[in-house]
Amino acid sequence: MPNAFWCIVEDDRNGSPKKVMAEVIGEASRLAPGRAEAVWLTDKASEAGLKQLGEWGATKVLLLEHAALAPYRSEVWVAAAAELAAKEAPKAIFAPVTSRQREFVARLAARLGVGLAADSVGFALDGDALVATRPIYAGKLLSKVTWAKAPWVATLRPNVFRPADTQPGKTATIERPTVTVPGAQMKFVERREEVSTGLPELTEAETVISGGRGMKGPENYVILEELGRVIGAAVGASRAAVDAGWRPHRFQIGQTGRTISPKLYLGFGVSGAIQHLAGMRTSKVIVAVNKDPEAPIFKIADFGIVADLFEVVPELTKEFKKLLEK
Numbered sequence: 305m306p307n308a309f310w311c312i313v314e315d316d317r318n319g320s321p322k323k324v325m326a327e328v329i330g331e332a333s334r335l336a337p338g339r340a341e342a343v344w345l346t347d348k349a350s351e352a353g354l355k356q357l358g359e360w361g362a363t364k365v366l367l368l369e370h371a372a373l374a375p376y377r378s379e380v381w382v383a384a385a386a387e388l389a390a391k392e393a394p395k396a397i398f399a400p401v402t403s404r405q406r407e408f409v410a411r412l413a414a415r416l417g418v419g420l421a422a423d424s425v426g427f428a429l430d431g432d433a434l435v436a437t438r439p440i441y442a443g444k445l446l447s448k449v450t451w452a453k454a455p456w457v458a459t460l461r462p463n464v465f466r467p468a469d470t471q472p473g474k475t476a477t478i479e480r481p482t483v484t485v486p487g488a489q490m491k492f493v494e495r496r497e498e499v500s501t502g503l504p505e506l507t508e509a510e511t512v513i514s515g516g517r518g519m520k521g522p523e524n525y526v527i528l529e530e531l532g533r534v535i536g537a538a539v540g541a542s543r544a545a546v547d548a549g550w551r552p553h554r555f556q557i558g559q560t561g562r563t564i565s566p567k568l569y570l571g572f573g574v575s576g577a578i579q580h581l582a583g584m585r586t587s588k589v590i591v592a593v594n595k596d597p598e599a600p601i602f603k604i605a606d607f608g609i610v611a612d613l614f615e616v617v618p619e620l621t622k623e624f625k626k627l628l629e630k
């Protein structure tokens with residue numbers, strides 16, 4: 305539909321949309337009531353996933369289902385989506401900030417010859433224009449940007465926008481448009497092994513624990529994971545910890561890692577360098593534990609404890625266990 309607000313579906317690679325899509329569809333529906341459409345590139349969509357998109361308020365799902373669309377390769381996705389965009393002429397194209405959408409949407413915008421508002425944290429309609437708010441200079445300033453021409457392409461920071469309420473029984477029209485899906489020219493992965501920590505995913509979690517260089521070594525992250533299991537939190541890390549090889553890069557929070565915006569951020573042995581803050585400063589409540597009272601993280605923390613984390617973490621775990629068992 306011309307004037308549609310497309311919401312590119314980020315899925316869990318098992319046929320279900322991730323819950324961040326409730327935020328993307330919610331925001332698209334707020335800006336363009338009745339015109340939010342989900343665009344799903346996948347090798348296999350589940351019935352439950354399609355139903356979920358309708359219940360979040362997508363009026364239509366444009367389903368591009370093809371074996372060549374998995375695993376994700378930008379050259380395949382961009383060609384298919386650009387052809388569909390040329391036919392459908394959407395007004396806007398929204399996607400959540402995730403590793404693959406960051407790359408895909410940037411390349412799609414370039415292919416369509418339009419601008420991209422990456423990592424947006426707010427939108428407002430101004431007459432016929434859309435104005436996006438996005439952090440710049442590692443989150444020190446907020447800039448307002450608009451587009452010279454449509455489609456307005458943007459990625460949305462997770463946990464910032466109000467998720468759509470689920471409307472049980474509401475359905476979306478499912479369309480399966482025909483587009484050319486080119487063969488993949490690149491092969492990245494021979495074998496993929498997901499190592500699950502059993503904890504929530506970093507960018508989706510409502511509570512995030514972050515461990516920095518103060519953790520002293522990889523073996524000590526077990527105390528953070530134990531706390532994470534008790535309070536249902538994801539465990540991330542600073543770049544210093546990632547560079548030291550203590551945690552894989554997918555757990556890195558910050559400018560060159562993941563951007564998070566949880567309800568609660570708990571930083572242990574993290575100094576609060578500007579590049580770390582760039583990835584977490586929009587957290588709703590920030591708690592920092594550091595033995596240095598001058599650590600910069602205390603400047604943005606809502607609650608701070610000047611103490612040794614190796615004493616504080618086990619105490620917190622014990623107290624939360626008691627509280628939550630009541």
Ligand SMILES: Cc1cc2nc3c(=O)[nH]c(=O)nc-3n(C[C@H](O)[C@H](O)[C@H](O)COP(=O)(O)OP(=O)(O)OC[C@H]3O[C@@H](n4cnc5c(N)ncnc54)[C@H](O)[C@@H]3O)c2cc1C
Pocket residue numbers: 515516517518519541542543544545556557558559560561562572573574575576577578579580583593594595596599611612613614
């Ligand atoms: C281009 C660029 C991009 C970057 N991108 C990122 C990024 O994405 N993410 C990121 O995190 N960094 C990034 N950095 C690195 C950043 O500048 C910092 O070096 C890094 O964030 C520091 O990590 P840290 O806070 O864990 O370590 P440190 O700065 O060494 O701080 C460790 C803290 O632990 C405290 N501590 C030590 N022992 C204890 C204890 N027992 N109990 C309590 N506290 C203790 C210390 O007082 C100290 O404050 C980037 C840098 C550059 C140049």
